[in-house]
Amino acid sequence: MIASAPGKVILFGEHAVVYGEPAIAAAISLRTYVSLSRSSHLTINGHVPEEGRHRYVLKALEVSGAPRGLEIITRSSIPPASGLGSSASVSVATVAASLALRKGNFEPEEVARLGFEVEHSVQGRASPTDTSTATHGHAILVDRVERRNLLWRIARGESVWYMHHIEVPDLTLVVGYSGIRSSTAEMVAKVRRFVEWSSFARDVIREIGRITLAAIKPLEDGDCKKLGELMLRNNRCLTILGVGHPTLSRMMEAAMKHSYGAKITGAGGGGSIIALTDSPEETKRAIEDVGGKAYMVKLGGEGVMLH
Ligand code: MEV
Numbered sequence: 001m002i003a004s005a006p007g008k009v010i011l012f013g014e015h016a017v018v019y020g021e022p023a024i025a026a027a028i029s030l031r032t033y034v035s036l037s038r039s040s041h042l043t044i045n046g047h048v049p050e051e052g053r054h055r056y057v058l059k060a061l062e063v064s065g066a067p068r069g070l071e072i073i074t075r076s077s078i079p080p081a082s083g084l085g086s087s088a089s090v091s092v093a094t095v096a097a098s099l100a101l102r103k104g105n106f107e108p109e110e111v112a113r114l115g116f117e118v119e120h121s122v123q124g125r126a127s128p129t130d131t132s133t134a135t136h137g138h139a140i141l142v143d144r145v146e147r148r149n150l151l152w153r154i155a156r157g158e159s160v161w162y163m164h165h166i167e168v169p170d171l172t173l174v175v176g177y178s179g180i181r182s183s184t185a186e187m188v189a190k191v192r193r194f195v196e197w198s199s200f201a202r203d204v205i206r207e208i209g210r211i212t213l214a215a216i217k218p219l220e221d222g223d224c225k226k227l228g229e230l231m232l233r234n235n236r237c238l239t240i241l242g243v244g245h246p247t248l249s250r251m252m253e254a255a256m257k258h259s260y261g262a263k264i265t266g267a268g269g270g271g272s273i274i275a276l277t278d279s280p281e282e283t284k285r286a287i288e289d290v291g292g293k294a295y296m297v298k299l300g301g302e303g304v305m306l307h
Helices: 055-063 086-103 108-123 129-136 184-197 199-221 224-240 246-255 280-289
Strands: 002-012 023-038 070-076 139-143 150-156 159-166 172-177 259-265 272-277 293-298
Touching: 002 086, 002 129, 002 199, 002 224, 002 259, 002 272, 023 086, 023 129, 023 199, 055 070, 055 086, 055 108, 070 086, 086 108, 086 129, 108 129, 108 150, 129 139, 129 150, 129 159, 159 199, 172 246, 172 259, 172 280, 184 199, 199 224, 224 259, 224 272, 246 259, 246 272, 246 280, 272 280, 280 293
Parallel strands: none
Antiparallel strands: 002 023, 023 070, 023 139, 023 293, 139 159, 150 159, 172 272, 172 293, 259 272
16 A cells, blocks of 8 residues: 655645634645555564654554555655655644555545654644645645634644635746755744743734734735745744744845745745745746755645656
8 A cells, every 4th residue: 555645835824824824835745655554564665663763654553554564665755854845744644644545545534643643642743734735735724713624623722723725826936955954843832932931922823823814815825026025024034033043044145036025935944935035046046055954846736646
């Protein structure tokens, strides 16, 4: 049984989504493939599984009730710890393949819920944004209130998130990966410390929420100029929250010579930026010239699927 799931970019609202503000995330054309075949014992990519190295796959097998003997092969074009959702895509693809092996198929909502269980238990993930995007594909609006085009609702403790489908036009983004691995859990904890003691930080979080809501229509209309402005405003807020990095700023500056807008995507503190541009080749070269790794990615595309 082979399943695949896409990586993601957060277009607007990372970090603020942890405090109940809306966020918009989209699938990208980089994917993780997970193949499961029955076997006498468990191997992952030819190795005996190790708790530290294979945490996501092991947890995904557990929550989806997979049989004990399996030969598992994973392949991914998403760089790890880059802010592009590699752990969510491996969790979601493994859950889907395992459910399909047991029951012949899977329900996306169940995969999204179990995928979030995996990320939550491995890294104390603050919101189900990444796992729901890897499941649904296309783009999603995450919010604490129900809006049109509801996909599913995920609750945990006191928190409830409503996931909605958003239609994205054909847009190409350039991702600039700093090569600096960053821990989502650490960055979320850093922002939390700031938000807890500063009412200014809480205002910044609310401003990110306003920017996200203002971005829905331009995104659906493909209004790159407006989207670019909003991306830059969102990026200023993220920098104030302390999730920037000198390498990210260098890539931003280089990308902006050819782009409508650019911003940190995901947890920050390393990881990646995204740039919205009509000149992807030039933007890619500009990012590479300042030492980043650049990927041209298409927004949207299919979510988790069986092959
Ligand atoms: C990371 O991709 C997004 C954060 O908002 C954390 C989360 O939502 O779980 C930083």
